[in-house]
Amino acid sequence: MKEIVIMSGKGGTGKTSFTAALGVLAGKQAIVADCDVDAANLHLLYQPEILEDHNFLSGKLAVIDYDTCIDCGVCRDKCAFDAIDLTDGKYVINEISCEGCAVCSYLCPEHSIEMKDNHAGKWFISKSRFGTWMVHAHLDIGQDNSGKLVSKVKDEAKKLAKKNEIPFLLVDGPPGVGCPVISAFAGVDHVLIITEATQSGFHDLKRLTELIEFFKAQASCVINKYDLNEPISGTIEEFCNGHSIPVLEKIPFDETFYETLQNGKTIVESENKNLKSKIEHIWQFLKNVEG
Ligand code: SF4
Ligand code: SF4
Numbered sequence: 001m002k003e004i005v006i007m008s009g010k011g012g013t014g015k016t017s018f019t020a021a022l023g024v025l026a027g028k029q030a031i032v033a034d035c036d037v038d039a040a041n042l043h044l045l046y047q048p049e050i051l052e053d054h055n056f057l058s059g060k061l062a063v064i065d066y067d068t069c070i071d072c073g074v075c076r077d078k079c080a081f082d083a084i085d086l087t088d089g090k091y092v093i094n095e096i097s098c099e100g101c102a103v104c105s106y107l108c109p110e111h112s113i114e115m116k117d118n119h120a121g122k123w124f125i126s127k128s129r130f131g132t133w134m135v136h137a138h139l140d141i142g143q144d145n146s147g148k149l150v151s152k153v154k155d156e157a158k159k160l161a162k163k164n165e166i167p168f169l170l171v172d173g174p175p176g177v178g179c180p181v182i183s184a185f186a187g188v189d190h191v192l193i194i195t196e197a198t199q200s201g202f203h204d205l206k207r208l209t210e211l212i213e214f215f216k217a218q219a220s221c222v223i224n225k226y227d228l229n230e231p232i233s234g235t236i237e238e239f240c241n242g243h244s245i246p247v248l249e250k251i252p253f254d255e256t257f258y259e260t261l262q263n264g265k266t267i268v269e270s271e272n273k274n275l276k277s278k279i280e281h282i283w284q285f286l287k288n289v290e291g
Contacts, residue, residue, distance in 0.1 A: 001161050004286050005007050006192045007172040009204030010059035011039070014251075015194045017261055019172040020045045021268040023132050025283040030168035032128070035150045035159035035184050037121070042172055045266050048126035048134055056137065058120040058148050059279040062093045062113050075104035080209060096142040118143075123152055125160065133160055147179035154184065168287075170253035178205050185211065190289040191219040192282070193245070197226045197233040209236045209243055213221070218289060219245045222282060226250035248285050249278045 006022070008015040016034075020042055024030040034042040062083075064075075069091065076084040076091055081098035084104065105113040123137040135157040137149050154171065161169050171188070174180035185191075191212055195205045205221075212219045221240050226233040233250065240247050251257075260270035268276050 003169045004190045005173045005188045007173040009208035011175040013196045020266040021279045031133040033171045037137045037149045037205040046128035048128045050126045052125040056121040057117040059118045060115040061118040065112045147183040150180045150183040193221040196224045223250045225253040227252045
């Protein structure tokens with residue numbers, strides 16, 4: 001199985017739109033994993049039928065047993081994260097602030113605090129409206145375990161690909177260059193970078209390239225909205241050439257691109273034949289990259 005991750009270095013470049021379109025072209029040849037778990041939105045275009053949903057547990061959370069608590073306040077005094085509030089005479093754990101360190105549980109004189117599994121979100125196995133398998137997730141508000149959830153989504157997608165003998169895994173990677181992105185890099189065969197012709201797009205492309213080179217991954221690039229700033233677009237091309245990253249396509253700004261998305265469709269479902277043929281060219285290239 002070949003694993004291709006689509007990354008952008010920043011949000012708003014069209015990364016998810018391209019991933020969705022490539023997934024449609026790949027059809028039953030690919031599983032699509034939405035690893036942009038902090039802001040998952042591939043499902044908006046795929047409108048999947050959820051076949052399985054699972055809880056994502058990560059870390060521990062302190063829970064007070066009020067039947068035995070004597071309101072002494074030791075837990076609040078000793079919590080280094082200010083995660084215990086005094087509300088109407090009761091000591092209450094703030095679930096967003098609790099880091100699960102267990103100090104309160106250890107020091108409570110009445111043994112009234114238990115450390116329980118923290119429910120941090122959910123992950124799903126689904127089939128898109130095109131029949132493509134997808135694995136996706138939802139991280140609960142205030143949870144900061146997105147790197148672990150990215151790994152979980154990828155692992156489950158790989159298992160599904162193996163079980164069903166599906167040759168490609170397309171990963172919608174998280175934006176940025178932090179922990180979730182590092183998780184998305186594990187085991188990757190090729191990185192498709194979606195960038196845009198802006199100064200911030202170029203800046204983030206350079207940071208992403210450092211990571212790609214660190215992981216010794218193969219990469220290629222698509223410049224979206226290249227004609228909004230052709231001088232920067234030229235600079236990006238030069239940069240890519242200097243780092244052995246082929247620029248597969250330059251996509252011009254096009255209203256139909258955004259109208260299609262607003263109608264809940266992928267860009268290969270748009271009326272724009274030129275756009276569709278460019279995406280098909282990208283998929284032909286990716287199909288043939290070395291694993
Ligand atoms: S330390 Fe234990 S007994 Fe004291 S307030 Fe906290 S939970 Fe209650
Ligand atoms: S587990 Fe740690 S962070 Fe959470 S409430 Fe107890 S002392 Fe505070």
